[in-house]
Structure formats: C-alpha cells, structure tokens
Amino acid sequence: MGNQITFTVDGKIINAAEGEMLLWTALDNDIYIPHLCGERNEKERPASCRLCFVEVDGRPAPMPACTLPVSEGLVVKTRSERVDALVAAGFELLMSNHRLDCKNCPANGNCELQRIAKARKLRLKPKNLPVLDKGLPVDDSAPGILYDPNKCVLCGRCIRACRHSGNGVLGFTRRGFERIVATFGDLPLGDSGCQGCGDCAEACPIGALAKKA
Amino acid sequence: MASNNQAAAVYATLKEEAEQNRGKLFEKPLILIGAATCGRAAGALKLVEEINNELSRLQLEANVVEVGCMGHCYAEPIMVIYNEGFPPIAYGNVNEGVGARIVRDYLTDGDPGYEFALVALEPNDFFPTYSDFPRGIHENKIVLDQCGFIDPQNIEHYIATGGYSALVKVLEADPGEIIKTVKASGLRGRGGAGFPTGLKWETCSNAGGTPKYLICNADEGDPGAFMDRTILESTPHSLLEGMIIAGRAVGSEKGYIYIRAEYPLAVERVNQAVQQAHEKGLLGENILGTGFSFNIEIFQGSGAFVCGEETALIASMEGRAGIPTHKPPFPADAGLWGKPTVINNVKSFSYVPHIINNGADWFKSIGTEKNPGTAIFALAGKIENTGLVEVPMSTTLNELIFEVGSGIAGGKQFKAVQIGGPSGGCLPESALETPIDFDSLTEAGAMMGSGGMVVLDEDDCMVEIARYFLDFTQKESCGKCTFCRLGTKHMLDILERITKGHGKPEDIELLMEMAARVKEGSLCNLGKTAPNPVLSTIKHFRDEYEAHINEGRCPSLMCKDLIAYYILPDKCERSCDACLGSCPVEAIFSNEDRIKVIDQEKCVKCDSCKVACPPQYEAIVKLSPPSEVAAREQGEGVK
Ligand SMILES: Cc1cc2nc3c(=O)[nH]c(=O)nc-3n(C[C@H](O)[C@H](O)[C@H](O)COP(=O)(O)O)c2cc1C
Ligand code: SF4
Ligand code: SF4
Numbered sequence: 087m088g089n090q091i092t093f094t095v096d097g098k099i100i101n102a103a104e105g106e107m108l109l110w111t112a113l114d115n116d117i118y119i120p121h122l123c124g125e126r127n128e129k130e131r132p133a134s135c136r137l138c139f140v141e142v143d144g145r146p147a148p149m150p151a152c153t154l155p156v157s158e159g160l161v162v163k164t165r166s167e168r169v170d171a172l173v174a175a176g177f178e179l180l181m182s183n184h185r186l187d188c189k190n191c192p193a194n195g196n197c198e199l200q201r202i203a204k205a206r207k208l209r210l211k212p213k214n215l216p217v218l219d220k221g222l223p224v225d226d227s228a229p230g231i232l233y234d235p236n237k238c239v240l241c242g243r244c245i246r247a248c249r250h251s252g253n254g255v256l257g258f259t260r261r262g263f264e265r266i267v268a269t270f271g272d273l274p275l276g277d278s279g280c281q282g283c284g285d286c287a288e289a290c291p292i293g294a295l296a297k298k299a
Numbered sequence: 300m301a302s303n304n305q306a307a308a309v310y311a312t313l314k315e316e317a318e319q320n321r322g323k324l325f326e327k328p329l330i331l332i333g334a335a336t337c338g339r340a341a342g343a344l345k346l347v348e349e350i351n352n353e354l355s356r357l358q359l360e361a362n363v364v365e366v367g368c369m370g371h372c373y374a375e376p377i378m379v380i381y382n383e384g385f386p387p388i389a390y391g392n393v394n395e396g397v398g399a400r401i402v403r404d405y406l407t408d409g410d411p412g413y414e415f416a417l418v419a420l421e422p423n424d425f426f427p428t429y430s431d432f433p434r435g436i437h438e439n440k441i442v443l444d445q446c447g448f449i450d451p452q453n454i455e456h457y458i459a460t461g462g463y464s465a466l467v468k469v470l471e472a473d474p475g476e477i478i479k480t481v482k483a484s485g486l487r488g489r490g491g492a493g494f495p496t497g498l499k500w501e502t503c504s505n506a507g508g509t510p511k512y513l514i515c516n517a518d519e520g521d522p523g524a525f526m527d528r529t530i531l532e533s534t535p536h537s538l539l540e541g542m543i544i545a546g547r548a549v550g551s552e553k554g555y556i557y558i559r560a561e562y563p564l565a566v567e568r569v570n571q572a573v574q575q576a577h578e579k580g581l582l583g584e585n586i587l588g589t590g591f592s593f594n595i596e597i598f599q600g601s602g603a604f605v606c607g608e609e610t611a612l613i614a615s616m617e618g619r620a621g622i623p624t625h626k627p628p629f630p631a632d633a634g635l636w637g638k639p640t641v642i643n644n645v646k647s648f649s650y651v652p653h654i655i656n657n658g659a660d661w662f663k664s665i666g667t668e669k670n671p672g673t674a675i676f677a678l679a680g681k682i683e684n685t686g687l688v689e690v691p692m693s694t695t696l697n698e699l700i701f702e703v704g705s706g707i708a709g710g711k712q713f714k715a716v717q718i719g720g721p722s723g724g725c726l727p728e729s730a731l732e733t734p735i736d737f738d739s740l741t742e743a744g745a746m747m748g749s750g751g752m753v754v755l756d757e758d759d760c761m762v763e764i765a766r767y768f769l770d771f772t773q774k775e776s777c778g779k780c781t782f783c784r785l786g787t788k789h790m791l792d793i794l795e796r797i798t799k800g801h802g803k804p805e806d807i808e809l810l811m812e813m814a815a816r817v818k819e820g821s822l823c824n825l826g827k828t829a830p831n832p833v834l835s836t837i838k839h840f841r842d843e844y845e846a847h848i849n850e851g852r853c854p855s856l857m858c859k860d861l862i863a864y865y866i867l868p869d870k871c872e873r874s875c876d877a878c879l880g881s882c883p884v885e886a887i888f889s890n891e892d893r894i895k896v897i898d899q900e901k902c903v904k905c906d907s908c909k910v911a912c913p914p915q916y917e918a919i920v921k922l923s924p925p926s927e928v929a930a931r932e933q934g935e936g937v938k
Contacts, residue, residue, distance in 0.1 A: 131625060132625075132779070133624075133625040133780070133822060134779045134780045134781070134822065135780075135781055136780050136781045136782055136820045136821070136822070137781075139820070147819060148819070150625075153625045168819075171816070172816060172819055172820050175782075175786075175812075175813070175816035175820065176781050176782060176816070176820055179781050179782065179785040179786055179789070180781055180785070182785060182789065183785050214809060215789055216789075216792075218785075218788065218789075218792075240778075240779075240784075258620070260778070261603065261775075261776070261777055261778050262773065262774060262775070262776040262777065262778040262784060262788075263773070263776070263778065263784055263785070263788045264778065265777070265778030265779070265784060
C-alpha cells in the first residue's frame with residue numbers, strides 16, 4: 087500500500103495510505119461508521135452486514151465503506167437521507183432476527199448493536215417488522231463458553247477467530263434465512279473439538295458467543 | 300504468415316472430408332429426429348426406435364439421425380424428412396404410430412403426409428415454409444440456426460456447414476483485432492446483465508497476471524429456462540469455437556465450461572464435442588499447427604441458483620462455498636485462483652464465430668444501436684406456442700407473444716408477461732409495445748435476464764405470482780447478507796399474509812419500502828433484483844393487492860383461501876351426479892330439489908367438482924370472497 091493521499095469525510099480532511107479501506111481510515115479519525123462484519127487485519131472482506139454504507143461524490147448509490155479503497159480527492163459523506171434510511175432498514179432487519187434481552191445479556195453495555203443504536207438514534211426493538219425468532223436451543227455444552235444462535239447476526243468474526251487461535255471448529259452452515267454459525271456436523275460446541283480458548287467470545291461483537299459468568 | 304496458410308490448408312481438407320461424409324447422408328432419404336432433452340421428454344427416443352424398426356420391417360433404406368432441438372417445443376417430438384424430389388418437411392407431434400405411418404407412406408408410396416407436416420424447410424409449390432408464418436417472419440436465427448438440423452454428436456456436420464472457419468480466420472489475426480471486432484459489434488453478454496463482451500475481454504487482456512482463464516457460465520438456474528441447455532445439446536461446437544476464439548483474443552490457454560449437473564445430456568454432448576475437436580486438431584496443443592494452444596475442461600456444478608452468479612461460481616470452482624463476494628475485484632481482473640478471468644454466458648460465446656465470419660457491421664445491422672443482435676427467449680406459460688425463439692432485439696413484446704407465440708392459449712385474455720426470470724418483472728397490456736432489449740425492459744421495470752418469459756392470463760393472480768417468484772428467490776438466497784436474507788423473508792411473509800386474506804392496509808407501502816431497501820442494500824444481483832416481481836405487480840396491478848387486503852377478494856379467483864366453490868342452482872342438471880362422485884371429502888350433497896349443494900365447512904377447494912361437472916352444464920363456479928356463497932344461496936333460495 088502506497089502513497090499518502092488526502093480526501094474528505096464529512097468535510098474533515100483526512101490523510102491516509104492510498105488503497106486502505108475507507109471504514110478504517112474514518113474510524114482512525116474518530117468518525118464512526120456502523121459495522122459488524124468487517125475486520126481490519128483480515129484479508130477476507132465479507133461486506134455482509136450491510137451497515138457501513140456511505141455516500142461518495144460521483145457515485146449513484148451508497149456504497150459499503152469496508153470495501154471502498156480511498157483515493158486522492160475522494161469526497162465522502164457518512165450521513166445523508168439515503169444512507170440513514172438504508173442503515174436504519176438494515177439495522178431493523180438484523181434486530182428483527184435477534185433475540186433481544188439486554189437485561190440478561192452478558193454483552194449488555196459492551197455491545198455493538200447497542201452502540202450502533204445509540205450512534206444512529208435507532209430503536210433496538212423493530213418498529214415495523216415482526217420478530218422472527220430462530221427458536222434454536224442455546225448451546226452451553228462447552229466449558230466456559232455460551233452460544234445463543236438466536237442472538238447471532240452472522241458477522242463471522244468468531245469463525246475467523248477460531249480459525250486463527252482455536253481448532254477451526256466453527257463455520258457457516260445452511261442457506262438463506264436458515265444460515266447460522268455452527269460446528270462441523272452441527273455438534274454441540276462441547277463435542278466439537280473446541281478447546282475452550284474463548285477467543286470466539288472475545289471476537290463476538292454482541293452477546294451471541296460469550297464467556298460463561 | 301506461413302503457419303496460417305498451413306492452418307487454412309488443413310482446414311480446407313477437414314472441410315472437404317466433412318462435406319463428403321455429410322453429403323453421403325443425403326444419398327438416401329434422411330430422417331432427422333429432435334432428440335434433445337425436450338424431445339426426449341416427449342418420447343423422441345422411442346420414435347427413433349420405432350422408425351428404425353419400421354424401416355427394417357419394410358426393408359427400406361434411409362439414414363436416421365438424432366439431432367438437437369428446433370425450438371418448437373409445443374410440437375415435440377419433431378421429425379424432418381429429406382427425400383429426393385420433395386422439399387424437406389418437418390412434422391410435429393410425431394408419436395410412434397404417426398412416425399411409422401409417415402415413413403411408410405412417404406418412402407413406399409411417395410405420399411409426404413402433409414396432414415402431419417408443420418412446415419417445409421425450402422421454398423416449394425406444395426407446402427408453406429417458415430416465412431409464410433408470422434413466427435418465421437420475425438425470427439432471425441443466428442445462434443439457433445443449426446439447432447435441430449445438424450448432428451451434435453458429429454463434428455463433421457458442424458464443419459461441413461462452415462463451422463470452425465471463424466477460428467481459422469482469427470488464428471492469423473492479431474489478438475487485439477479480435478477484441479476490436481467484438482467491441483465494434485456491440486455484443487452484450489447474454490447471461491443477464493448485458494455487459495459489453497468486448498470490453499470485458501479487453502480488461503482481461505490488459506490485466507496483469509498469468510495464466511488467464513476463460514469460464515463459460517452454463518449454470519442456467521432460472522426455473523423454466525432451457526436456452527443454454529438447448530445450445531449445448533444441439534450445437535456444442537459453436538460454443539467451443541467461440542471459446543477458442545476468446546482464448547486467442549485475451550491470451551488464455553485454458554477454458555472451463557461450468558454446466559449444472561442436472562444437465563447430463565448436455566455434459567455428454569459437450570464432452571463428446573471436446574474430444575472430437577481434439578481429434579481434428581481444432582482444440583488442444585498447437586491448434587492446426589499454428590502454435591496456439593487452448594484446452595477446455597468441463598466442470599459440473601452441483602447446484603444452487605446463486606452459483607450462477609460469477610463470483611459464487613468461481614468460489615465453487617475453487618472448492619469454496621458457492622457464495623457471492625464483493626466486486627470489485629471483477630473476475631476480469633482477479634477471477635479464478637485470483638487470475639484474470641473472462642466469464643461469459645453460453646449464448647455470448649456462441650455469437651462470436653458468427654461475428655468473426657460476418658463482421659461487426661453485420662451484427663450491428665440486426666437489432667438496435669445499443670442492443671445489437673438477437674434475443675433468445677424461452678416462451679412459457681399461457682401461450683399457444685411454447686418454445687425457443689430467436690428474434691432481433693427491438694422486436695416488441697406484442698409481436699413476440701401474439702405473432703411469434705400465436706397468442707394466449709385457450710382463447711383467454713392476456714393479463715401480463717413475467718420477463719427476465721424470477722428476478723424480472725411483470726408487465727401489463729399497456730407495456731406490450733415495449734421493444735425487447737436490455738435497456739427498454741429495465742426501464743419498464745422488468746429485465747432481459749437470461750431470457751425466460753412466462754405469459755399470464757386472466758386466471759393468474761398477480762399477488763400470487765409475486766409471491767411465487769419471491770418464494771423462489773428467498774429460498775435461493777445464500778443468506779450471506781442482511782438485506783437479502785432477512786428482507787426477502789419479511790417480504791415473503793407479508794405476501795403470504797395477503798394471499799391468505801390477512802393483509803393490512805399498510806402492507807403495500809411496507810412492501811414497497813422494503814423492496815427499495817433490499818434492492819439498494821443487497822450484496823449481489825440476486826438480492827438486488829429479487830424485489831422486481833413485487834414492485835412491478837404493485838405498480839401495474841395495485842388494485843389486485845387492494846382487493847385482497849380490503850375486501851378479502853381475489854379477483855382472479857386463484858388464491859385458495861379467498862375463494863369458495865358454488866353450484867349454480869339454475870344450471871345444475873339435478874339428475875347428474877358427476878360432482879358428487881368426484882369430491883374426495885364428500886362435501887357435496889343433493890338437496891330436496893335434487894340440486895347439488897356444497898358443504899363449505901367440508902370443502903377443501905380441490906377443484907375436482909368443477910372439473911367433473913360436464914361442459915354442457917358448467918354449473919360450478921368459484922366465488923370470492925367466500926362470503927359471497929351465503930349471499931348467493933340466500934338470493935337464489937338454495938336450501
Ligand atoms: C443469482 C444470479 C444467477 C446467475 N445465473 C447465471 C446463469 O445461470 N448463467 C449466466 O450466464 N449468468 C448468470 N448470472 C450472471 C453472471 O453473474 C454473469 O454476469 C454472467 O455469467 C456474465 O456473462 P455475460 O457477460 O456473457 O452475460 C447470474 C447472476 C446472478 C446474480
Ligand atoms: S456468534 Fe457473534 S461473532 Fe459469531 S457470527 Fe454470530 S454475532 Fe458474529
Ligand atoms: S444478495 Fe442474497 S444471494 Fe447475494 S450475497 Fe446477499 S444473501 Fe447472498
């Protein structure tokens with residue numbers, strides 16, 4: 087990655103290395119953009135949570151910041167009517183498939199969903215949509231780790247964490263609305279070869295995978 | 300260049316041999332039988348057997364050849380006979396009995412059996428040819444031209460009719476010239492999006508990184524689509540020739556054909572074609588002695604609709620889950636194994652030899668400036684003549700449906716046409732003058748897609764149609780990204796609710812709002828286009844949505860939960876029992892006037908009684924909303 091270049095985000099002039107993804111350069115400069123799936127040091131950029139949309143001058147439609155390489159003279163707005171509507175809709179969709187129980191959640195107070203809601207003044211409880219609970223059992227079979235698939239937003243961070251420091255037992259399975267994070271062969275975590283390092287719980291931005299209290 | 304003169308010389312010999320060998324077929328009466336998947340489904344293989352039996356029984360000499368599909372699916376099985384002294388004639392709906400009879404009468408008594416004939420293939424004084432029918436006037440076959448007339452299992456048929464001459468031409472040309480020609484022709488990819496093919500090739504050619512790859516996308520996952528299958532089964536060498544030319548153009552020596560595993564006959568035909576092209580020196584190392592090498596391998600895809608999306612397709616070829624990834628990078632820059640890769644549809648590659656042979660200007664003279672060439676459509680649904688057609692771009696929907704397709708089946712009223720597959724849109728009568736091309740269809744709220752076209756009539760409920768197509772895309776969503784995974788699910792739930800009579804007045808706005816967001820927010824084109832059927836039906840048939848929601852009424856009498864069956868007392872014949880016996884749940888009884896009455900509590904709305912009621916009475920009707928039944932019973936004094 088090369089030359090230092092200059093561009094603006096919400097009117098603020100930013101210097102960064104050309105080609106770096108906009109999301110990270112904005113965060114480095116204290117400009118918050120909601121995101122769940124992106125990870126700075128990962129080669130894989132899923133662009134799947136669809137929350138980091140920004141408006142770019144000269145582009146017809148909002149684009150995700152996690153996959154937008156910065157270049158000289160780029161003019162970005164993190165907020166606009168269109169972006170706000172899109173992010174609000176995406177967030178509401180995610181929350182319509184999330185078992186909301188902040189009071190009893192291990193992530194309460196340290197949760198990316200709460201953070202996004204606060205930053206963008208969004209409701210945690212969906213306004214227009216019914217909640218589609220996955221109705222799956224909570225997995226407490228592993229020592230030290232609790233997994234509630236009904237809370238999971240499918241960001242995939244735990245999968246990548248487990249691949250790096252654990253035994254790589256986690257992965258996505260099934261398609262469409264049924265897609266979930268599970269172990270190979272859908273075994274309970276405790277029987278899956280999970281070594282209990284807890285890095286997945288560390289990686290989880292919400293309370294779906296958590297360390298047992 | 301010496302090497303090319305040599306290539307041309309080698310080709311000339313190949314062609315002469317091929318012409319001689321193919322010519323021998325015509326020394327005896329020649330019988331062609333359409334035996335692609337569509338023909339086989341209609342019994343073509345049995346017909347072949349019967350014809351062979353009949354010939355040996357009568358000790359008649361004739362050549363029988365299984366060919367591909369001529370595109371007239373409504374008339375399968377199809378048989379063509381070339382017989383000295385007569386024009387070649389195509390026969391339709393040829394079952395074994397009819398086939399044996401035609402052969403017998405024709406080859407022994409000289410009676411060509413015009414009563415079974417569809418069309419004559421050459422101008423003559425006895426029987427009409429294609430150009431005497433509206434379909435023939437509109438059709439302009441380029442890619443489909445040889446389909447159904449050459450033996451797909453014999454490369455010599457392709458060569459004898461000029462096949463591989465375009466390849467010979469480009470072997471001498473500078474690769475840049477090939478790209479120039481394809482760019483100048485204005486060819487746009489036929490896999491759905493209509494991206495300029497020449498530009499894609501140029502990008503790949505200029506991209507750093509070797510080796511470069513070609514992929515032919517033959518995943519064809521749209522329900523009801525079979526254009527690509529037909530080409531693979533009927534004229535596989537057109538695709539191979541197009542790919543070899545593309546390889547030469549972009550500097551690639553390796554191409555893959557990604558065929559869905561559900562197409563076993565296509566896989567067999569293409570495998571055979573690859574092998575024969577190798578044997579003739581037209582494929583493989585050092586093609587026709589020019590030093591250029593190109594190899595083709597078949598990859599069998601196992602499935603999901605989304606695997607047809609190019610990044611998902613590449614992922615699945617690399618052994619990863621078939622799930623789309625963010626673009627850029629585009630495959631032309633970083634595709635298979637991260638290398639520059641051209642990925643094109645079967646049809647896109649198949650046009651290329653024709654463009655090379657006839658020139659960019661010829662191609663541009665067909666269709667329109669921005670949409671040159673032809674469009675290939677599979678006509679399906681409530682249309683008289685289902686089948687595969689190839690018409691110039693800019694033909695109107697009206698011409699395609701009412702002239703080429705001969706209009707609506709069963710004398711019903713046209714309502715709409717769903718065009719572009721499950722993510723296309725439904726266009727109403729007022730849009731029938733829309734010309735068929737990438738831009739006009741998109742503007743009208745539908746899309747070209749891969750060329751699926753379903754005609755709908757007065758009996759089709761547009762809310763149910765939207766639900767049906769969204770049900771397909773929702774089930775095929777890979778689930779990776781938020782908007783498609785959850786947005787389509789909520790939209791489907793709302794549509795289901797409406798078709799069941801539980802819709803709420805705010806549902807229409809909610810659907811439109813979600814549709815807009817899903818289009819805008821989804822990662823790949825599956826999600827970005829999935830809401831089209833919903834948006835287009837709301838746009839053009841909002842009154843039908845409102846009838847469901849506000850009145851619990853399905854105007855087309857299609858949504859089961861919103862209809863009831865009713866026996867018209869003044870039409871019921873009384874002494875007839877047909878409906879009574881047909882009801883699987885004994886919901887019909889005879890009242891004291893011997894008029895048949897349906898017990899609505901018991902009725903499961905299976906439609907059996909309506910079918911059973913003899914046509915001279917037609918006493919059974921559907922009513923919507925179901926509460927109509929009580930009102931009618933009261934009014935008509937049914938007890
Ligand atoms: C969900 C989805 C399914 C697709 N399926 C096919 C397919 O079956 N065949 C095809 O050629 N293109 C399909 N495409 C389009 C491809 O991604 C790609 O654009 C095309 O193969 C490029 O070839 P072309 O330029 O010749 O059109 C699909 C796209 C999406 C989003
Ligand atoms: S469990 Fe947590 S980290 Fe893993 S995919 Fe779900 S939300 Fe992301
Ligand atoms: S739009 Fe649908 S199919 Fe495409 S990546 Fe997203 S979830 Fe998968």
